[in-house]
Amino acid sequence: MPESQLILNTLKEYFGYDSFRDLQKEIIEAVFEGKDNLVIMPTGGGKSICYQLPALLLPGITLVISPLIALMKDQVDGLKANGIKAAFVNSSQDEAEQQEIFQDIANLAIKILYVAPESLHFLEGLLSEIEISLIAIDEAHCISAWGHDFRPAYTQLGYLKKQFPKTPIIALTATADKATRKDICDQLNIPNAKLHLASFDRKNLALEVRPGNKRIEQIYTFLSDKPFQSGIIYCLSRKTTEALAEKLNNKGFSAAAYHAGIEHQKRAEVQEKFINDSIQIVCATIAFGMGIDKSNVRWVIHYNLPKNIEGYYQEIGRAGRDGLPSSTLLFHSYADVVQLQKFADMSGNKEIQLAKLDRMKQYAESLSCRRKILLSYFGELIEKDCGNCDVCNNPPTIIDGTTLAQKALSCVTRIKEQEPIGTVIDVLRGAQNAIVVDQGYQNLKTYGIGRDIAWRDWQQYIIQLINQGYLEIAFHQNNKLKLTALSKKVLFEGEKVSLAHLKELEKVKQPVINTNQVASNDLFEKLRLLRLELAKKAGIPAYQIFNDATLREMEKHKPVTDEEFIQINGVGRQKMQNYGYQFIKEIQAFVDPPKKKKKTTKKGKTHTETLTLLKNGLSLEEIAVQRKLTASTIFSHIFKLYEDGEAIDLHQFIDKENITAIQKAKELLNSPETLKPYYEHFEGSVDYNTIKIGLAILDKKDSTT
Incomplete structure (x- = not known):
């Protein structure tokens, strides 16, 4: 396994982060140890890094199975924006495009390859000839008929473990209940996969x-x-x-x-x-x-x-x-x-779908904290209400439901967690139907202890107990009610239970308008508009430049030097090189508007130092060493100084072969307005700054002829 410092350096250099989120480090270490893994991590929790980072440090190729063409393209574009060699293969490509990618794979020019399950058969011969270091199954719930988005094409994926028995498999999904988790591992032939269950609590x-x-x-x-x-x-x-x-x-x-x-x-x-x-x-x-x-x-x-x-x-x-x-x-x-x-x-x-629909309906009609319901559904139990849902903001009348809860939970215990909600209520109310009699439930101590409460009311109370995490429904076991860790506290540790008064169900709840919004800010809006402008020029989505959280951090810390800017979460080496100057310039203009007429700004100083050293005859690499900055950062300084009117000969930073190649690409691509078509044309072998330098030289040449 690579050293921890190398892993952290890779995280910062390619993804722009100084530290891992919850579980990411543990999952990545398990991958390096060669273990199979099942990762259940909510949307936005950082699943992708769990296989993208190891892919950079493992010797061979990482194969990623992904269900949607749009998802693949988005991921690959994002990886390329971070300086990572990636590609995808799916039915949207023609044969020539695919053959070009196959050649890159054979030449070990790609580290991460995305493929749709339907397209796997195209790669059979090739995959047997190269080293597959890791297999990632994204949206893994699609393989399970228990899940909410079953896709037949995923059922073929079980053969991968048989074909590559020594290659670790990492299956990832944002949503899977207990039944779905087990089915994923069984279908993929990874029964001993290490389960990584991240918190489902999206507090924001x-x-x-x-x-x-x-x-x-x-x-x-x-x-x-x-x-x-x-x-x-x-x-x-x-x-x-x-x-x-x-x-x-x-x-x-x-x-x-x-x-x-x-x-x-x-x-x-x-x-x-x-x-x-x-x-x-x-x-x-x-x-x-x-x-x-x-x-x-x-x-x-x-x-x-x-x-x-x-x-x-x-x-x-x-x-x-x-x-x-x-x-x-x-x-x-x-x-x-x-x-x-x-x-x-x-x-x-049908039965599973109807049971899950009924649970959804119960959520919508609930008088309990909604976050508690969502978390308990996925097996995560919290004791305190969230304070960020409409029920918490407009709470119902509460009664002491401890005795009611003890009766219901005792009944579930006595019938050994073997019946659904309807039978539990029948036992509580002393019913004499066939199920009760055939199972001998009339002989239990809990039989008839809830006769004084109507069937419908018991149903509502038990739904509240499910919503609060004291009980759970086993959908894959004919909807049987099961006890949870919280139910034991009520039965044996004297924990009190609060339930909503059932009269609340008859009221029409008034809409609660959430006012917890991000306030508009001049600097954030300026950075957002700059990001949009740069994204249009580069031909990529705005969030692939920097996401809103990174812009918010810029807004808060207002970095005005390269050293400060690289410390912002989400700023890696490639993005610092490509966009650092523009964002620092925008922040500096906000912090120190021109009308203040200060003698020297920090941003002005850093570029002036680069210009002075350049005029003194130092090479780009020598300037980088002396200023303790990356060569790519100095490169971006010099190009921007040129754009601002400084007399700089750009030919010293690019060879004639590259200028010729860029000129041919310009003619072939019909002079595209963005840089991305050039970058893709050269398959990443010519970086963005070199392309910008070459186009600047060619534009100047065209304007003078």
Whole structure:
């Protein structure tokens, strides 16, 4: 295993971070030890680094199985922006493109290769001839019929472990309950995989549920204080996405519809505009979002009730991936439930789908802290309410439910956790139906101890106990109720239980409008606009330059030297080289506006020092050594000094062969406006700064002829 310092240096150099998030270091070390791993980590938790970083230090290629073409392209573009050699193979490419990539793989010119499961057979011969150091299965829940997004193409992946028995496999997903986790490992032939279960608690997400009346008016109100923020509205039908997008556009918002019925090129255009902040809002079916790695989505609305909690959790997880405060809003109605029941009736595992839909409905109607419900669903139990959901902000009347809880939990214990909620209630109420009699439950001490409480009321109380994590439903065991670690505290340690008064269910809860928004700031807005401008020039999504969290850190610390700027989280070597000067210049202008007329600014000084040393005859490398900066940083100084009108001969920094190659590429590519087509044309062999120098020389030559 590489030394810890080398791993940390790699993290900073390529990804811009000084330290790991929770579990990342543990997972990466397990990969280097050759272990198989199952990683359950919420959206935005940093799953990708768990295989991307090892890929850089392992000797061979890392193979990544990914379900969506858009997701692959997004990941590969992001890796290239960080200076990492990566590629993808899928059905969107023609044979010539694929052969070119195959040649790069054979020449060991690629470290990370993304491939769709349907395209694996194209690589069979090639994979047997090269060293595969790691296999990553992204969106691993797709392999399980228990999961919420089963994809038949994933079922073939079990052969990978048989073909590469000594190669570690890392399976990653954002959402998987206990049944799905076990099935993933069984299907992939990694039964002894080490489980890494990250916290599902996304504290930055405000959770809110409202009745589905006057949804359009409520959405207008919700969006009224979010004029420039990106968001997604999930709808159940294609027709609704189009109607809603049209209404939002008529109200002055920038919105577009997205669903599987829209022509492919149009869908790709909508997605690209959303990623690049050209469209603020996407109204979509669940077909949208899985391939989006956009970190600055500030809110997610569910226009209709989702079909299960896994899907709902994954979809709200597309908001606030940068860790900044973000809002989620869910509308629900009886009509939604009826429609989703019809969908479940047509599915292959109807009973599971209906049980999970029922659990989703219980979440929407709950009088308990919503975060507690989500976390307990995935097996994570917290004792304190979150304070960042509508129930916590508008709490119901509370009663002491300890005795009720003890009765229910004792009953589940006595029947040995072998029955669903309905049978548990029948035993509590002393019913004499066939199930109770056949199992001999009438002989239990808990039989009939809850006769004084109506069946419907017991159902509501038990749902509250499930919501608070005192019980859980085993969907893969015919929905049997199971005890949890918290239930033992009630039964044996005297823990008190608070339950909502059932009269609260009859009230129409007033909508709670979340006001926990990021305040607008002049510097942040300037940095955001600069990022957008640079992204358009480079032909990449804005968040791939820096995400909102990195901009917020710049806003807070206001770095005005290279040394300060490189300390910002999210700033790695490649991004410092490509964008450092522009952002520092913008920050310096904000900190020290020209009207103040100060003699020397820090930013001015650092470039003046580079210019002085250059005029004294020092080479680029000598300047870098003397100034204790990277050669790439000095390179960016010199180019910007040239742009600002300094008399610098750029020919000393580029050879004639590169100028000739760039000129040919310019003619071949028909003079593209962005640098990315050049970079891809040269397959990364010519860096961005060299391309910029070459184009500057050619532009000057053209202007003088």
